[in-house]
Every structure is written in structure tokens, then in C-alpha cells.
Amino acid sequence: MVNKMGLIFTLVGVISLALATLGSPYPKAKQEDGVHTKCTQPGMFSLTFDDGPLPGRTEAVLDVLKEANVTATFFVCGQTYSDLHSVEGQATVRRIIAEGHQIGIHTWSHPYLADPWRSVEEVTNEVKSVADKLLEITGNRIPIMRPPYGAYNDSVLDIVRGELGLEVIMWNVNTLDWSHPGDTAAAIENYKIETSGSHPSVDSFIALHHDPLPGSSELAVEAIRFMISAGYRFVTVGECIGL
Template sequence: MNTKGLFRLPKFVLFGLAALVLTLAVGMAIPIQQNVFSNGLGQSVIASSLAAPATTTQRVTELKKQMMDSWQQEAKQKGVYQEIPKRYQGVTLNAVKPNQNDKIVALTFDDGPWPKYTEQILDILKENNVKGTFFVIGRNMKNFPEIGKRIVTDGHAIANHTWHHWYHRLNPKAAAYEIDATEEIIYKTTGVRTNLFRPPGGVLGNGPAAYAKSKKYSVIMWSADSHDYKRPAVPRLLSNVMRDSKPGGIVLMHDGGGVRDSTVKALPAMIEKFRNSGYRFVTMPEMLEIEDKELQMAKK
């Protein structure tokens, strides 16, 4: 045998031979291990191992449920829990009618998330311990995800305001995209699902609102319009809101889509005026839940 010839083999061949030997050795060892465990005590070990996956799966399922229940309770306490009573699914609302002794009002903001203004509004709400509802535009959520995340982490409710904020009539496919794409970017960014929708400009007959209702969204309009998109002076903006506000009212403001200095300047005084008049602030999901409970009690 020419041993010198063997060592002249290329290195990759030698490595291949070594790998083959190692594979054969491992293959021979596996049956030995199986034989050891197939007798005596080994049988009970195998039996318990086979039963383990079912027990583990059950425990994981229970843990997931506990985590989900805990998350939903925490989200509900923060005001971002999005499940709404069935009576409001697929309907259009301008306001609710709670007990007149319970002076509640919902502050809502459209067209964000938006640099500067959304953040300033969030700061003011946090300073005053107020929770609002933000109707976000899908493409803005995509472009400014960190601001969108903060809306939820600060405990506010988040809602759907279409992807592009178009006013013109849309065919069914385009209308579906406007809402579905926005729903997905909201969930992808914040981890929250929403079934609250507001049509751009309050237009109800151009396609998106009809699609939203077919998907069991509650279409949320408003009862008090700040007209802040006209950039009024602070006293005029406050007058616009307070003049039309009542218990169960929904206030329309904007945190994006343009210059919103008037909104930012007027918001602290607006909060003070409402509180001095005995109002408390709730998110839209909270408002709907409050009225639903009162209606159930009245029915009983």
C-alpha cells in the first residue's frame, strides 16, 4: 500500500471521509441509546416523555389566555381596549345619551400622527390626566410610527381614518383598501386592533363609511366642531366647542394635516372650561361602554 499517495489526497476529500465516519458512529450510537431506554425504567421515561407535549401545550394555552386577559384588562384601564358593544357595531354616531347627571365628553383628534403637533397635544393631555381618541391616517402611521406608538402607550384610544384621507367617491375595492390597510398598519405599529372609524371630512356617501359599517366598525362623527382647520383665534375655537357641547358629546379637533397651533394653544383652556363645568373626559370606547351599561340597566 502506498501510504504516501493517501496523504496526497486533497484536504476536502480527507474532511469528507472524516465526516462520513462521524456520521456512521452517531448512527450506530442512536439504536444503542434507544435500546437502553426500551427496557425497565426506560419504558416509564418514554411514556412520560410522550405525555409531556400534551401537558406542555395545555400549560402554554392557559398561560397565553392569562396573558391575554391581563393585557386586555390593562388596555381597558388605559382606555385603549377596542372591543365595543354590539349595539354600536355597523352604526353611525354623532353623540351618545348617557345619564344627564354623568357629564362625560370625548375629545377626538384627526389626521395624525404628525410631527410636533401630535406630540404637543399628547404632552398637554398627559399633564392634565386626560385621555382622548385619535383617528389616524394610515400613511401617517407608516411614516411616523414612534408617534403612533406613543398614542397607545400614553393610554389613548386609536381609531381608523383611512389611508389617504380622500374625499372623492371610491369603488368598493379602493374603499376596502383605505380601511383594511390602515387597520393593519395600526396593529403592526401598536399591537392594538380598532373597530372605530371616522370618514375624512365626515363624508358618508363616498364608499369608505359603507365598507366600514359592513365590517362592523362604529362610524364616529361629532357633535361639536372646533373648526380648528380654519386656524381660528383661541377664543373663537373655544367658543365653537363649548357652544355645542353637552353630556355625551364628541369634540372634533385635529392633530395633523396642517398647522395646528390654534388647537395646541386652546387645548389647556378647553380642558379647564370643561372641568369647571363638571365634565369628565372619556375615550370613545369608554363612552360607548358607559351608555351601553345604562341602556341595559334601563331595560331591566
């Protein structure tokens, strides 16, 4: 059942993201937005994963991270591929924390928050419901959030940053793994393009992956190799932005 549901949500996610971004690229976060797209210090690299947990695939990614002895950040949903009410979903979250990684908020049901008709109450509930559940599971308040599809507007920022006091995290390396799940070579090519000409003495990066997708653990292996060979130091998002 989990595999079937995972497949369904993979297809829904791919279709939704394609529709959301058709003819309109991800918003370019400006420094004055107070939205984080890179780390505060050069030489840092933050590996991030969205949309999970999905027991099985998230576990495989965690195995890779453990073997490589690097930390990452997982922006989790309340109910997409898995359910934070479930024993399996909560166990995966606890393992993420226990192994030194960081948890972030990615809303309850993965909606496009920047829709102009979406109410303040709906945006607030989508974020706060995950925050409250993660507090229950981990015993800690979660300080970081990433909007689904990277979509935000002034209203979303007012709610997430102003009312809820969360840091909004974007990225400056997009693997586009959602558009070619399982194609590790294509994702690594995006790494090469988006880090071209960079150097750890002056640059830093936050990379976007999706742990529930097919091939997510294989991509993690190659991404780790690539960024280590480029001379970058792996950090959680909290370390990256100086929390």
C-alpha cells in the same frame, strides 16, 4: 422637511375641506344610521383629534393631555402629515397607546369617501390599509373609524360597518379649527355655542379637533379647562360608546 410637508398638507386639507363642504354642511348623522355622535351615558366628554400623527404637534398635544391627566382619541391617517411606515410616525402612535389614549382609523390618504364615483375597492383599501398597519404597530385590531370630512353615504357605511365591522364615529362639537388654525378663541366660542344649555346630568359630547394644525396644543388646554368647568368627565371614544 417635516414642517414644510406639514404646511403643504395643512393647506391642502383646508382647501379640500372647504370645497367639500361648500354649500353642503356635514351630514347629520341619524340614530338609525348606527353612527355615533355622542356618548351612551350623560356626563361623558370625548376629546378627539383627526389627521395626524404629526411628530412635534401631536407630541405637544400629548404633553398637554398628560399634564391635565385626561384621555383622548386620535383618528390617524396612513400618509398625510406623517407616514405610518416611518419610525417617527410609529413612535408617536406607540406613545398615544402607552399613555392611555385610543387610536382610531381615518383612512390612508384622507379622501372624500362619499364621492359617488369612488369604488368599493378604493374605500375598502383606504380603511383596511390603516387598520392592518395599526395592527402591526400596536398588536391590536382597531374597532373605530371616522371618515375624512365627516363624509359618508350608505355605501361607505355598508363597507365600514358591514364588511369591516368598525364603529363609525362622528361628533356633536365641531371646533372648526381647520378654518381658523391657531385662533383658540374662535374654537372655544364654538364649544360655547354647541354646548349651550347642556348639563352633564343629561348630555354628552364628542368634540372634533385636528392635532397637526398650528395651535392644536393651546386649543386642547382651553378645551380641557372649559369642559372640566362644565362638569364633564373625559373618556376615550371606546368608553364613550360602550365598547
